[in-house]
Amino acid sequence: MSGLVLRVSGWEILVAGEDGAEHLCQVRGKVKAGPRRAGAQIVAGDGVDWQPTEAGRGIIEAICPRQNILSRTASGNRPLEQVMAANVDRFFIVVAARQPALRPGFVDRALVMAASGGVTGVVVCINKVDLDGENERRPVVTLYRDLGYEVIETSAATGAGMVGLVERFHEGLSVLIGPSGAGKSSILNTVEPGLAIRTQELMRHHDRGRHTTTSSSLHKLRGGGYVADTPGVKQLQPWGIPAEELVTYFPEMASRIGDCQFRDCSHLHEPGCLIRAAVEEGQIAESRYDSFARIHAESDAVGVHRG
Ligand SMILES: Nc1nc2c(ncn2[C@@H]2O[C@H](COP(=O)(O)OP(=O)(O)O)[C@@H](O)[C@H]2O)c(=O)[nH]1
Ligand SMILES: [Mg+2]
Ligand SMILES: [Zn+2]
Structure with a gap:
């Protein structure tokens, strides 16, 4: 049966089956030793072939080829790859117009990360436009639009620009990235009340464990679609680009x-x-x-x- 990897925690992998039910799975040995071994840990968003074993449990037989991947360098002394998700349909790069100050460098790093991983559904989201009465964001908006990127201007506080955005989360897999304080959690809560708390609890859980280099978790939205929030990052370093x-x-x-x-x-x-x-x-x-x-x-x- 085909399934979608929602979360990886050590040896245990949470897989959503075709009916949406969740199963705790392990990987059959030969899959890990197979051609996808090098740098190919299973990550959230991976498609898998799996078989049920006992109730609520299963075994992963194969990993499907990936459409794309989002991969950054994990913080720490030694450079390590941190795969955030695979098979990403939409990648929201969320920055604030003000507070924290709009830094185009962050946007550029995220754009490079998307492009090098083959992620094309990129949306640059400039949030907190309600704080930018002087329209200081305008040169940045123009810069990225002229380069051909989709740029949306939102305010999670006033709801400006949020119409239409919410629906886009309800199909496929969306990932958000942004500096801390940009408004990711606020946007998620606009998409579905309570969603930010659900994603944050899991992230804290992840951070405590040994598996900080594994991917994020996917959350199923009641209105359809999956979303992965990512911890706020100060410095985003794309992974493995010559x-x-x-x-x-x-x-x-x-x-x-x-x-x-x-x-x-x-x-x-x-x-x-x-x-x-x-x-x-x-x-x-x-x-x-x-x-x-x-x-x-x-x-x-x-x-x-x-x-
Ligand atoms: N004025 C204003 N404040 C916002 C907006 N979006 C989020 N905030 C506030 O900015 C702070 C950080 O938002 P949060 O969603 O936690 O950011 P995150 O760190 O990216 O998840 C919170 O106090 C929010 O209430 C917005 O569009 N306008
Ligand atoms: Mg947050
Ligand atoms: Zn040159």
């Missing part, structure tokens, strides 16, 4: 690569770099280039290189 590949996840830079004077240009300091020239001419936003340079330095530091 430094020389990073530029391909910035669409306005990707369209210019190959034209620099040196074929292996890092776009950081070489003469004749057309990406840096475009920044100087104002065709590429400085904030975007800053994000590129910062993430590049981190990729170099952890030594992720192609080949």
Whole structure:
């Protein structure tokens, strides 16, 4: 039977069956040792083939190929991959217009994370617009819209922009990410009253355990669909992107690569770099280039290189 992984906790995996009923499953040994072994722990959002054993229990026979993945670097001394979810239909990057201050760098990191994992259903959500009487967010909204991203402006406090947003949670799998205080919990509670508390309790439970590098939990919405909240993150570091590949996840830079004077240009300091020239001419936003340079330095530091 096919099922959906809701939560992974050590050896126990909570799977929703086709009828929606939840079963505590374990993985058959050969699945773990199979071709998906390397870096392929089962995560929330994975599709599985499973068989019931006793009441409420089952065994996972196979893991379905993934459509996409959201993967970040876990905080800690040693770089570790933290997979947030697989098979993500919608990825809401939630930032506040004010309080905390709007930092485009966070948005860029989340966009890179989505692009490198193959997640295309990205929505940049600028919340707390009720606090932004001066419309200071406007340049940021314009920047990302011009790059082709969907940007919505919301206020969980006044309900502005929330119509239509709620329905989008009711199909497939949605994941929210954002800095602490941006309003993720408030948005979730607008989608379904009490939802934020349910997701937070589980996150606390996760944080206490040893399994902080495992994925988040999926919550079934009464109106349909699943959602995964993620703990508020200060610094978001995408996982496993080779430094020389990073530029391909910035669409306005990707369209210019190959034209620099040196074929292996890092776009950081070489003469004749057309990406840096475009920044100087104002065709590429400085904030975007800053994000590129910062993430590049981190990729170099952890030594992720192609080949
Ligand atoms: N003024 C205003 N406050 C908001 C809005 N959304 C959330 N808040 C408040 O901002 C604080 C942080 O919100 P919360 O949902 O907990 O953020 P989270 O850390 O991203 O989950 C809380 O005090 C909320 O009441 C909004 O749209 N406008
Ligand atoms: Mg929260
Ligand atoms: Zn260059």
